[in-house]
Amino acid sequence: MENLPANSKENLSTANAQIEIADEVALVRISGDWLVSSKRPDFGAIIGEFPAKTREIKFDCSSLAKFDSSLICFLLKIYDFSIEKKTPLNLASLPESAVSLLNLATAVNLKTNESRNYRNKNIFHEVGTHTISSLQKVKEQLAFLGEFTIAFFNIFRLRSKFMASDLMKAIQRSGPNALLIVSLISFLVGLILAFVGAIQLSKFGSTIYIADLVGLAMVREMGAIMVAIVMAGRTGAAFAAELGSMKVNEEISAYRTFGISPMEFLVLPRMIALVLMFPLLTIFADLMGIIGGFAIAWGMFDINYESYLSHTANFLNLTQCLAGIGKSVVFGVIVAMVGCMKGMTCGDSAEDVGLATTSSVVTSITLIVVADAIFAVLFNIFGI
Amino acid sequence: MSSQKITVENLSIGYEDYAVMNNLNFEVENGEIFVVMGASGCGKSTLLRTMIGLQDALSGSISYGGKNFNNAPEDEKSEMLRYFGVLYQGGALWSAMTLEENIALPLRRFTKLSENDIKELVNLKLALVGLRGFGSFYPSEISGGMRKRAGLARAIALDPKILFFDEPSAGLDPVSSRRLDELILQMRDSTGATVVIVTHELASIFTVADRAIYLDNKTRTQTAIGNPKELLKSGNADVRTFLNRGVDPLSTENKL
Numbered sequence: 171m172e173n174l175p176a177n178s179k180e181n182l183s184t185a186n187a188q189i190e191i192a193d194e195v196a197l198v199r200i201s202g203d204w205l206v207s208s209k210r211p212d213f214g215a216i217i218g219e220f221p222a223k224t225r226e227i228k229f230d231c232s233s234l235a236k237f238d239s240s241l242i243c244f245l246l247k248i249y250d251f252s253i254e255k256k257t258p259l260n261l262a263s264l265p266e267s268a269v270s271l272l273n274l275a276t277a278v279n280l281k282t283n284e285s286r287n288y289r290n291k292n293i294f295h296e297v298g299t300h301t302i303s304s305l306q307k308v309k310e311q312l313a314f315l316g317e318f319t320i321a322f323f324n325i326f327r328l329r330s331k332f333m334a335s336d337l338m339k340a341i342q343r344s345g346p347n348a349l350l351i352v353s354l355i356s357f358l359v360g361l362i363l364a365f366v367g368a369i370q371l372s373k374f375g376s377t378i379y380i381a382d383l384v385g386l387a388m389v390r391e392m393g394a395i396m397v398a399i400v401m402a403g404r405t406g407a408a409f410a411a412e413l414g415s416m417k418v419n420e421e422i423s424a425y426r427t428f429g430i431s432p433m434e435f436l437v438l439p440r441m442i443a444l445v446l447m448f449p450l451l452t453i454f455a456d457l458m459g460i461i462g463g464f465a466i467a468w469g470m471f472d473i474n475y476e477s478y479l480s481h482t483a484n485f486l487n488l489t490q491c492l493a494g495i496g497k498s499v500v501f502g503v504i505v506a507m508v509g510c511m512k513g514m515t516c517g518d519s520a521e522d523v524g525l526a527t528t529s530s531v532v533t534s535i536t537l538i539v540v541a542d543a544i545f546a547v548l549f550n551i552f553g554i
Numbered sequence: 555m556s557s558q559k560i561t562v563e564n565l566s567i568g569y570e571d572y573a574v575m576n577n578l579n580f581e582v583e584n585g586e587i588f589v590v591m592g593a594s595g596c597g598k599s600t601l602l603r604t605m606i607g608l609q610d611a612l613s614g615s616i617s618y619g620g621k622n623f624n625n626a627p628e629d630e631k632s633e634m635l636r637y638f639g640v641l642y643q644g645g646a647l648w649s650a651m652t653l654e655e656n657i658a659l660p661l662r663r664f665t666k667l668s669e670n671d672i673k674e675l676v677n678l679k680l681a682l683v684g685l686r687g688f689g690s691f692y693p694s695e696i697s698g699g700m701r702k703r704a705g706l707a708r709a710i711a712l713d714p715k716i717l718f719f720d721e722p723s724a725g726l727d728p729v730s731s732r733r734l735d736e737l738i739l740q741m742r743d744s745t746g747a748t749v750v751i752v753t754h755e756l757a758s759i760f761t762v763a764d765r766a767i768y769l770d771n772k773t774r775t776q777t778a779i780g781n782p783k784e785l786l787k788s789g790n791a792d793v794r795t796f797l798n799r800g801v802d803p804l805s806t807e808n809k810l
Contacts (some may be wrong), residue, residue, distance in 0.1 A: 329664065420646035424708075427606050428660045429635040 185210045185240065186233075187218040195215035195226045196257075198248065201233030204241035213247050215553040220251075227252055228260045242271045249276055310515045314433075318441075318507070321433040324554035332439050344405045348451060351404065355396050356388070356455035362460025363387050368466060377471040384463030389486055389494045395542060397448060398501035402534035404510030409440055410530035413513025414523035422514070432514065441506040448502030449495045456494065493554050497545050503540050508534045557619040558584050558637070558748040565614035567604045573612055574600050577775050580767050587742055587749040587762050589782070592769035593796065598752040599643075601769070602720050603748065606640055607631055611743040618716065636664060639714030639747075643721045645705035647693040653680065653704045654689035660711045679707040683737060693809075699730035703737065710741065716748045717741065719725060722754040734760045756797065768793045 185204040188407040190197045198216075201209065220227075227248065234241075245268060252259040261269050312433045324330035367383040413436060424433045460482060467535050515525035548554075560582040564599035565695035568574035574592040574638050582588040590598045603609040605616055607623065616623045623634055633747040645652055649658050657676045661667060667675070680686055693701055700720060709717060719738065740748050753759060759782050766785065770792055776795040778785055786797045787804075795802040 301695075416649070419644060419649065420642040420761055421648050423603075423608050424640070424642060424648065427638060427640045428663070429632040430663060431658070454610040503593060 180411065180495050184208055187211050187216055187244065190214060190225075190471075191219075191221055193223070195228060196220055197228045198242070199230045199233070200244075201235075202352065203235045204237035205242070206238055206240045208240065210240060213244065216253060218246075220255075224255070224257050226258050226260055229263050231265060234265070237265070237268065241268060242275065246275055247271050266402060275313065306385065307515075309513060312378055314511045314514060315442065317431075317433045318437060321431060321438055322441075327388055330434050330438060331433050332541055336435075337439040337442060340439045342446060343408070344401065344440075344443050345447035345450065348447075349454065352397055352400055352451050352455050353458045355400055356393065356458035357462040357465075360384050360388055360394055360449070360459030361466055362462075363392065364463035364466035365458070365470075366493045368470060372471070378473060378477060378481055379476045380463055380467045380471070380473070381460075382485040385460055385482040385486050386490065388456045388459035388463075390490050391494070391542070392492045393459055394448075394452045394501055395538065396459075396496040397451045397455045397484055397498060398505060398538045399535060401448070401451070401502075402505045402508075403442070403531050405444065406505040406534045407531050408504065408526045409509030410513040410516070410525045411523055412514035413437075413510060414526045417514065417516055417517055418520065418523060419427060437510040437514065440510055441503070444506035445502045448498040448505075452498035456491075475542070489554055493545075493549060497542065500541055500545075504537045504541060505534050558794065559619055560588075560748060560750070561615075561617040561620075562605075562717065563615050563617075565601075565604070565616065566612040567600050567609070568612055571790035573774065575774055575776075578614070578767075578769075580776065582663075582748055582750060582765075583747055585742065586764045587738070587747045587751065589759050589763035589780075591754055591759055591766050591767065591796070593771055594754065597774075598754070598769060599720055602718055602750070602752045604737075606638060606718055608636065637697040637715045638718060639709035639716070640710070640718045641702065641705045641709045641720065641722060643724050645701035646694065647701060647705055647708065649693050652690050653685065653696075654694055654708070656693075656704065657708045657711050662710070664712060677709070677768045679703065679711055680704075681709070683707045683743065684733075695790055698723055699726050699734070702726065702730075702734060705766060706737065706741075707733075709804045710745070713745065714747060716750070719749070719751040719753070721753055721755075722751060723753060723758045728757070730762070731755065731758065738762050759797070 185199045185208045188199045346347050359389050364380045364384050367380050371379050372379050422432050464478045512526040512530040516522045562580050565578040566573050568577045592598050604611050611624045656675050657679050661672045683706050724794050763782050766782045767776050768778040778789045786795050791802050
């Protein structure tokens with residue numbers, strides 16, 4: 171950083187600092203090369219040499235060769251020590267540039283005793299902090315649910331106001347635009363189910379039952395589940411990112427300051443769109459899965475489409491179809507609710523938007539699996 | 555709201571466990587341009603968010619035209635919000651809508667005007683901020699300065715009685731910043747609205763402010779209130795130093 175011309179001829183490889191006490195005045199003799207790469211003296215040991223009673227701290231830099239930030243760090247420690255001990259610091263013999271940097275570094279006082287300074291806290295503090303923060307999140311989510319419920323019931327009171335164009339846009343994005351990926355995934359799931367089933371069924375010469383297996387699995391379980399998982403990763407995450415970014419850009423605040431409820435204006439159209447589209451996508455996914463199953467039945471076992479379809483139609487009943495569709499409505503509510511909730515309750519930074527998006531996908535999928543398990547138990551109890 | 559006088563009494567603002575500012579007391583008269591100034595992080599924006607109801611006050615009260623705002627029931631609060639216009643730091647335009655749609659939304663929502671009238675009003679508001687012909691643009695298609703002006707056009711859509719500005723000059727070049735300041739003055743002169751501006755831009759403070767309040771982050775309260783030019787001469791040392799870019803004009807030992 172700086173060379174001192176007067177002493178640059180001396181070739182000292184290490185940094186040294188010695189304390190000399192005379193008449194209650196501490197003289198710090200600084201010598202050698204004070205570079206980041208140099209071997210520097212232990213500050214604790216130097217501090218230990220200061221007597222309890224010191225009138226003044228002075229410096230002697232006549233043997234100082236080169237220096238960089240390492241000297242300023244050392245001086246800053248001495249400065250903090252002098253403040254703590256209320257001992258005057260005489261900077262007169264320090265190099266001008268070092269004094270100037272020290273002044274710059276000490277222009278703003280060290281921030282201490284801040285209630286937000288959580289460093290060096292013990293485990294109880296950590297547990298307490300996390301508990302309070304978790305409770306705060308639960309409170310935010312309950313507030314979201316409450317606000318959403320009010321907005322939802324306002325629809326029936328004809329007091330809810332959102333733009334029809336927003337609803338149509340959300341329907342377009344969560345319905346038709348998702349068809350391709352839902353088709354592909356469902357077709358492949360049907361294909362996989364048929365393939366796995368066929369290996370076992372062919373041992374008994376009952377390959378025609380591939381139709382029953384695929385039909386039942388798709389209609390009762392896989393259709394709704396696959397749609398929910400695809401939509402959680404696609405649309406739910408998009409909702410969270412979109413609303414989260416709006417929050418970061420203060421667009422949500424702008425709605426609030428106009429007295430417009432973001433819940434009615436932003437969340438309701440998305441929720442309605444997903445709840446309407448989920449059953450339709452599920453029916454479509456069921457059909458694509460059955461077609462996937464047929465592809466294996468026809469390609470590997472030469473089963474014609476009349477036999478395959480008649481077997482499927484004979485085996486399935488309306489209750490099973492409705493069970494799958496009913497589940498899809500609940501999954502739609504979960505995906506929309508979680509996506510919007512994570513977006514609306516996200517923090518104010520770009521990182522928070524990323525976290526909200528990830529959390530939306532993980533939470534949605536977890537809740538979908540939990541809800542499906544509950545449905546399985548309920549269907550079993552009611553003999554569906 | 556019959557009057558747009560703002561009264562703040564014993565206000566403490568901040569977050570659950572942390573008071574950013576305590577014991578704030580000031581009044582803003584009808585048609586006055588009042589600047590909230592202070593160093594970065596001192597709580598200026600928190601005060602603004604509290605004043606417009608986006609954040610709860612820790613204690614104290616904020617009244618508009620003699621009506622308490624921060625402790626009012628939600629429906630009363632919503633009613634009072636109708637008289638506010640807010641320009642956020644980045645404009646906060648709704649990104650999925652064109653400028654026209656941004657300005658038209660509050661008009662459609664809160665008035666029973668015909669679509670033709672709304673269109674006329676939207677054009678007028680855009681013209682007022684110098685954005686005539688930009689109605690069909692999306693916020694992403696215009697510059698930062700234009701976004702601020704479009705934000706202002708939306709803020710004045712419902713002819714608010716009180717205008718709030720959060721760092722209006724932030725991120726603008728000096729010319730755009732000056733234009734926005736002039737726009738604020740013209741808006742106040744033509745509409746008679748009360749204006750509250752949060753900023754630390756000295757040029758803006760001296761250009762627009764009738765009075766200013768200084769929030770001191772060391773004492774965590776207000777330490778001066780008055781006309782900025784007078785505060786520069788006779789305010790306390792911190793305020794003078796702030797208003798003179800870190801150098802106290804009355805001190806003989808100036809250092810940065």
